[in-house]
Amino acid sequence: GGQKKPKLGQIKFKPIEPSSKDDLILPRGYQYNVIAAYGDQINQKGDTFGFNNDFTLYFPIDQSNGSERGLLWVNHEYVSDLFVFGKENDEYSKEQTKTFLYNQGGSIIEVYEEDNSWKMDTTSKYARRVTGLTEIDLTGPAKGSDAVNGSTKVQGTFANCSGGRTLWGTLLSCEENYEDTAEAAGLDETHYGWVVEVDPFDPNFRVRKHTALGRFNHENASVGLSKDGRVVVYMGDDKKDACVYKFISDGKYNEKVGKNNSQLLSKGTLYAADLSSGEWIELSIEAVREAAKNDKELLDKFKTQADVLVHTHDAAILLGATPTDRPEDVEISPFDGTVFVAHTNNDKHGNIHGHITRFFENNGDHGSLEFQFSIFAAGGIQSGFSAPDNLTFDQYGTLWTVTDISSSKQNKKVWKPFKNNGMFAIPTSGPQEGEAFQFASAPIEAELTGPSFTPNERSLFLSVQHPGEETEDLSKPTSMWPHRPGDKMPRPAVVAIRGF
Numbered sequence: 001g002g003q004k005k006p007k008l009g010q011i012k013f014k015p016i017e018p019s020s021k022d023d024l025i026l027p028r029g030y031q032y033n034v035i036a037a038y039g040d041q042i043n044q045k046g047d048t049f050g051f052n053n054d055f056t057l058y059f060p061i062d063q064s065n066g067s068e069r070g071l072l073w074v075n076h077e078y079v080s081d082l083f084v085f086g087k088e089n090d091e092y093s094k095e096q097t098k099t100f101l102y103n104q105g106g107s108i109i110e111v112y113e114e115d116n117s118w119k120m121d122t123t124s125k126y127a128r129r130v131t132g133l134t135e136i137d138l139t140g141p142a143k144g145s146d147a148v149n150g151s152t153k154v155q156g157t158f159a160n161c162s163g164g165r166t167l168w169g170t171l172l173s174c175e176e177n178y179e180d181t182a183e184a185a186g187l188d189e190t191h192y193g194w195v196v197e198v199d200p201f202d203p204n205f206r207v208r209k210h211t212a213l214g215r216f217n218h219e220n221a222s223v224g225l226s227k228d229g230r231v232v233v234y235m236g237d238d239k240k241d242a243c244v245y246k247f248i249s250d251g252k253y254n255e256k257v258g259k260n261n262s263q264l265l266s267k268g269t270l271y272a273a274d275l276s277s278g279e280w281i282e283l284s285i286e287a288v289r290e291a292a293k294n295d296k297e298l299l300d301k302f303k304t305q306a307d308v309l310v311h312t313h314d315a316a317i318l319l320g321a322t323p324t325d326r327p328e329d330v331e332i333s334p335f336d337g338t339v340f341v342a343h344t345n346n347d348k349h350g351n352i353h354g355h356i357t358r359f360f361e362n363n364g365d366h367g368s369l370e371f372q373f374s375i376f377a378a379g380g381i382q383s384g385f386s387a388p389d390n391l392t393f394d395q396y397g398t399l400w401t402v403t404d405i406s407s408s409k410q411n412k413k414v415w416k417p418f419k420n421n422g423m424f425a426i427p428t429s430g431p432q433e434g435e436a437f438q439f440a441s442a443p444i445e446a447e448l449t450g451p452s453f454t455p456n457e458r459s460l461f462l463s464v465q466h467p468g469e470e471t472e473d474l475s476k477p478t479s480m481w482p483h484r485p486g487d488k489m490p491r492p493a494v495v496a497i498r499g500f
């Protein structure tokens with residue numbers, strides 16, 4: 001109360017300088033506290049918080065007092081052999097396979113605000129894990145098809161990077177770099193690389209993978225509505241020379257049916273963006289077979305719509321969608337409905353600092369099949385950021401982005417001035433439109449991921465992922481963040497930042 005609010009397109013903190021310190025550095029007036037770190041117990045059953053936390057999403061428990069107690073979903077993207085097993089592994093024993101699958105997926109924790117910080121309530125009746133061991137249903141055209149070797153259910157979710165919020169109170173968690181884990185665990189690769197839906201409040205809601213949204217290295221999923229009421233999901237495929245996608249449901253969103261709206265994600269049309277023509281290209285089996293008509297190998301590969309959904313990238317390229325510079329988060333601005341895409345970088349084309357692209361759908365309709373776009377902000381020494389990754393917005397139309405310069409590059413030449421990874425606020429309107437202001441600096445070799453605000457925007461949840469990831473000798477970790485008493489190694493952890 002009583003604090004001065006910025007106007008649209010303004011920021012209200014004093015930006016920080018890049019830092020090499022082994023801490024989460026914030027502007028004056030802001031504080032953070034650790035809510036949960038790798039290995040912490042999250043419930044009475046003894047479940048523990050997984051490794052390399054990423055995407056976060058807050059769900060108020062008491063709608064009338066939403067910003068004081070809620071559930072926090074947290075993705076767990078992958079596992080460090082060194083910090084989880086004590087050494088680098090070539091092969092995993094049965095027990096180790098279980099451990100590394102358990103430590104990926106997601107955590108549902110109950111959090112509350114007390115004494116100027118956020119705490120985890122381990123007596124929560126909701127707190128639980130979704131892991132690489134959880135039984136998960138497939139939905140949509142590829143369910144039970146030959147393309148997934150007939151499966152209707154699969155084992156587990158892993159490589160969970162970013163995600164999104166549905167309009168009906170559930171969350172989407174995206175399987176990104178699933179290949180290594182699937183191989184190490186001896187699991188069927190066609191079962192991974194999907195968008196997964198979870199209801200944080202209901203353990204009886206079957207966790208599901210929506211095959212209609214395609215299979216690729218899914219970064220995130222941003223949900224909106226077309227002007228005629230169909231559900232639209234924007235998605236990035238975080239690979240070099242990969243495409244930007246959107247899914248449009250056949251049916252229309254109906255608030256009255258609540259979580260049954262989930263069915264909308266099993267039937268619809270998948271599109272990929274053609275940036276040279278400004279068109280969304282429909283990925284249909286008919287079009288793919290027509291484009292492949294002189295190629296026997298491709299005709300064998302693409303027989304049904306399920307094949308298109310399982311080999312989405314190949315289908316999109318075949319149909320003329322534009323390969324882009326590693327599309328990570330794709331987010332709809334709640335301010336004006338424009339769509340922002342973080343193209344993090346692509347050294348194949350010398351785009352080493354990346355950029356953020358802004359899509360303008362025709363008539364401002366997310367259901368439109370035509371769009372314009374422009375480069376909203378470019379990474380580099382002038383803007384002060386490099387390798388934009390996750391995106392989120394506040395009520396002033398400010399875009400918040402976190403950066404992901406890989407640890408191995410941070411001390412090299414062109415990346416050196418940026419120091420540790422950071423978080424930046426970029427107004428999307430007003431005199432400072434497109435200008436980046438540094439808000440946070442990560443601990444050594446960490447990446448800040450998954451920023452999300454509480455509804456009143458007084459608190460921000462943020463993941464600190466892979467601090468000290470270049471450590472080779474466990475007795476000499478390169479980072480000791482979060483510097484908790486008794487800890488002998490760094491720990492990925494989710495924090496709450498207050499002071500907004």
Ligand code: FEO
Nearest residue numbers: 161176219238328
């Ligand atoms: Fe897991 Fe594209 O970041």
Ligand code: CA
Nearest residue numbers: 161162328389
């Ligand atoms: Ca990411």
Ligand code: CA
Nearest residue numbers: 328344389404
């Ligand atoms: Ca990244």
Ligand code: CA
Nearest residue numbers: 077447449465
């Ligand atoms: Ca990451």
